[in-house]
Amino acid sequence: xxxxxxxxxxxxxxxxxxxxxxxxxxxxxxxxxxxxxxxxxxxxxxxxxxxxxxxxxxxxxxxxxxxxxxxxxxxxxxxxxxxxxxxxxxxxxxxxxxxxxxxxxxxxxxxxxxxxxxxxxxxxxxxxxxxxxxxxxxxxxxxxxxxxxxxxxxxxxxxxxxxxxxxxxxxxxxxxxxxxxxxxxxxxxxxxxxxxxxxxxxxxxxxxxxxxxx
Amino acid sequence: xxxxxxxxxxxxxxxxxxxxxxxxxxxxxxxxxxxxxxxxxxxxxxxxxxxxxxxxxxxxxxxxxxxxxxxxxxxxxxxxxxxxxxxxxxxxxxxxxxxxxxxxxxxxxxxxxxxxxxxxxxxxxxxxxxxxxxxxxxxxxxxxxxxxxxxxxxxxxxxxxxxxxxxxxxxxxxxxxxxxxxxxxxxxxxxxxxxxxxxxxxxxxxxxxxxxxx
Amino acid sequence: xxxxxxxxxxxxxxxxxxxxxxxxxxxxxxxxxxxxxxxxxxxxxxxxxxxxxxxxxxxxxxxxxxxxxxxxxxxxxxxxxxxxxxxxxxxxxxxxxxxxxxxxxxxxxxxxxxxxxxxxxxxxxxxxxxxxxxxxxxxxxxxxxxxxxxxxxxxxxxxxxxxxxxxxxxxxxxxxxxxxxxxxxxxxxxxxxxxxxxxxxxxxxxxxxxxxxx
Amino acid sequence: xxxxxxxxxxxxxxxxxxxxxxxxxxxxxxxxxxxxxxxxxxxxxxxxxxxxxxxxxxxxxxxxxxxxxxxxxxxxxxxxxxxxxxxxxxxxxxxxxxxxxxxxxxxxxxxxxxxxxxxxxxxxxxxxxxxxxxxxxxxxxxxxxxxxxxxxxxxxxxxxxxxxxxxxxxxxxxxxxxxxxxxxxxxxxxxxxxxxxxxxxxxxxxxxxxxxxx
Numbered sequence: 110x111x112x113x114x115x116x117x118x119x120x121x122x123x124x125x126x127x128x129x130x131x132x133x134x135x136x137x138x139x140x141x142x143x144x145x146x147x148x149x150x151x152x153x154x155x156x157x158x159x160x161x162x163x164x165x166x167x168x169x170x171x172x173x174x175x176x177x178x179x180x181x182x183x184x185x186x187x188x189x190x191x192x193x194x195x196x197x198x199x200x201x202x203x204x205x206x207x208x209x210x211x212x213x214x215x216x217x218x219x220x221x222x223x224x225x226x227x228x229x230x231x232x233x234x235x236x237x238x239x240x241x242x243x244x245x246x247x248x249x250x251x252x253x254x255x256x257x258x259x260x261x262x263x264x265x266x267x268x269x270x271x272x273x274x275x276x277x278x279x280x281x282x283x284x285x286x287x288x289x290x291x292x293x294x295x296x297x298x299x300x301x302x303x304x305x306x307x308x309x310x311x312x313x314x315x316x317x318x319x320x321x322x323x
Numbered sequence: 324x325x326x327x328x329x330x331x332x333x334x335x336x337x338x339x340x341x342x343x344x345x346x347x348x349x350x351x352x353x354x355x356x357x358x359x360x361x362x363x364x365x366x367x368x369x370x371x372x373x374x375x376x377x378x379x380x381x382x383x384x385x386x387x388x389x390x391x392x393x394x395x396x397x398x399x400x401x402x403x404x405x406x407x408x409x410x411x412x413x414x415x416x417x418x419x420x421x422x423x424x425x426x427x428x429x430x431x432x433x434x435x436x437x438x439x440x441x442x443x444x445x446x447x448x449x450x451x452x453x454x455x456x457x458x459x460x461x462x463x464x465x466x467x468x469x470x471x472x473x474x475x476x477x478x479x480x481x482x483x484x485x486x487x488x489x490x491x492x493x494x495x496x497x498x499x500x501x502x503x504x505x506x507x508x509x510x511x512x513x514x515x516x517x518x519x520x521x522x523x524x525x526x527x528x529x530x531x532x533x534x535x536x537x
Numbered sequence: 538x539x540x541x542x543x544x545x546x547x548x549x550x551x552x553x554x555x556x557x558x559x560x561x562x563x564x565x566x567x568x569x570x571x572x573x574x575x576x577x578x579x580x581x582x583x584x585x586x587x588x589x590x591x592x593x594x595x596x597x598x599x600x601x602x603x604x605x606x607x608x609x610x611x612x613x614x615x616x617x618x619x620x621x622x623x624x625x626x627x628x629x630x631x632x633x634x635x636x637x638x639x640x641x642x643x644x645x646x647x648x649x650x651x652x653x654x655x656x657x658x659x660x661x662x663x664x665x666x667x668x669x670x671x672x673x674x675x676x677x678x679x680x681x682x683x684x685x686x687x688x689x690x691x692x693x694x695x696x697x698x699x700x701x702x703x704x705x706x707x708x709x710x711x712x713x714x715x716x717x718x719x720x721x722x723x724x725x726x727x728x729x730x731x732x733x734x735x736x737x738x739x740x741x742x743x744x745x746x747x748x749x750x751x
Numbered sequence: 752x753x754x755x756x757x758x759x760x761x762x763x764x765x766x767x768x769x770x771x772x773x774x775x776x777x778x779x780x781x782x783x784x785x786x787x788x789x790x791x792x793x794x795x796x797x798x799x800x801x802x803x804x805x806x807x808x809x810x811x812x813x814x815x816x817x818x819x820x821x822x823x824x825x826x827x828x829x830x831x832x833x834x835x836x837x838x839x840x841x842x843x844x845x846x847x848x849x850x851x852x853x854x855x856x857x858x859x860x861x862x863x864x865x866x867x868x869x870x871x872x873x874x875x876x877x878x879x880x881x882x883x884x885x886x887x888x889x890x891x892x893x894x895x896x897x898x899x900x901x902x903x904x905x906x907x908x909x910x911x912x913x914x915x916x917x918x919x920x921x922x923x924x925x926x927x928x929x930x931x932x933x934x935x936x937x938x939x940x941x942x943x944x945x946x947x948x949x950x951x952x953x954x955x956x957x958x959x960x961x962x963x964x965x
Binding site for chain 2: 208209210213214216217220221224225279280281282283284285286287288289290291292293294295296298321322
């Protein structure tokens, strides 16, 4: 496919380019701070930039009528509405985490929550010492499944890419489900899956969970 | 409820009696090697004895027309057919493991298998040094979900009650689901749930998974 | 041996009695709320009561000139001095945790701390939902090795007896050491080791670590 | 320091060059298949090539009188004797694994083995699906501490860099020590430590354990 990439020089941007190149996809539009090129019309636009760039993203989509895969975090309500509006006219996949394993972790946590209503729940996450937010966005999503009533423990250890565990404890047994990210590549693979998915839709708003499980 | 218990002096028999007494249920029929008493008609019969006792179990059910919860292991095909036949006339719950957590472990393993067809799978189980079989019955059930093609590793460590983990490994991430039994009480709780369930059925054959999830 | 036991009806008291009886030791003096008996002079006195009972303990030792193994927690400085004073005249083993594994966990944590000065450290502990203190006494001891500068995470899950893990994270690797208590029996075994040890000493103050490693 | 590197284009060679460059060390001699350059006399020679290159390595050392750090694996007894002989005249550090964490894992395992003679021991290791040997070299070293009588379980999962755990199980408790490698960088750091160490020695044969702990 021919794709456009906003935020092409960020950590995720570079990871996406590496994987997409391996898969023989061609970057025909690229954008980042002080850099911009357009070779031809992209079939799909991928956005891993910052919230402030949404107007630019919308104008590119208006011009080329292509669908969007966005992993931008930190949009306010206004901008989230703008994205929903966009999805009336073109296909949009929006997610904060493009890992298949994390989506399954969320799905299983939901399943266990429903079957084990009176068990204790604890959430732990471990990341590298350079991570600035605490708890991680994924831990917040997991906590959200329990109305933020499950304790979340954040460990910061060396250079760990990212581990998340949800522990369920009953009086006679303990069940726990753990996810370990080994590299950022796993997220780029989710972006690729999403791009392939959204190419088949004419419009509509989709989560990454819908990309995987529908 | 008024219940009968075959194998009342075994390890599981004693655990069941303790829990059922706490829950105000009354043992009205008891049977074990060289011991037998019948106070009145049981509403449900629980069997944790040995395969050879099946005829006796059937004759009690024929006499009192009560449903059966059986955790006997090691039946041959003939005896398994006999139990299926019995379930035409009365309700039967049959299982080798009455832990809620293990049933959920099986369910989640199935779900992950379907979503992660090209990931590697490894199964580990840890039990006390006195355990005679290797791998454990539960590990065999887990392995059965993968046509016994997933490696099973059996650790024997001190006095560990029973741990099982299924590991799924992809190129960018690892997902694992672990179950730890803390005490045999958890199995007695599953027997109680099964007894309560089968009291509401006039006949039919049920697995413990159906008791929990239907 | 002939032993005395203060706090004989508490959870630890009963565990000690069971193990000591199995090992053919004879309780000749017993004390608890509203209960007291003395059959003959004890060779060693074991105290698992409350801080307020120290005077009574001292008076028994004064009378019978026997050594002391004490697991009482919560003494203030005055009472701690009193115990030190007592050890001038008779042998005393004092500890808050009589598990061999926990002593090794402490020893190894100290060793790793010295070899990995610039690694991150995180401590996690998991106990049953009924535990009142947070973090556990053992987690506090572990934290103390790092001047309380290592984060401690306390999980409360179902009926878990007690797990402690110390995680060390460097930029290229992670080392972690975990201890899981399977039953309270392990503590009673440490008390027995301490009683056998102190029988061979005429006086002096000993930690459980000295019982094990000297 | 000014260093020479034999096997400069292999996986470990490139990792070493990256780290040494960051630390402002200068490669003045480089060698690999079909490639060779010498700018000036190296202060230390690092060898991560194949066993067959030992004569070349020896001739370089004879010429420049510099010490050696070698991570070459698979030497036969003749060549091992040759290295020992070399260490009469110059300092040599030889190891198959330059990770600090693995050395500590070995040291702690030895310590626990001595303190817990009657506990059960189990060893598990997990590596990526592309790893050819089974069990890993490190797992063999760990097993060697128990005269190869401890069971070793090898899991192959996706892209895992390398995990090793030694489990000790007693009747009342379990202790386990785990090492997880996050990247090959950790090995390059051990090579740097060894190079700095051997610069201070005029001759002698040293293991990486001696570099770390002496």
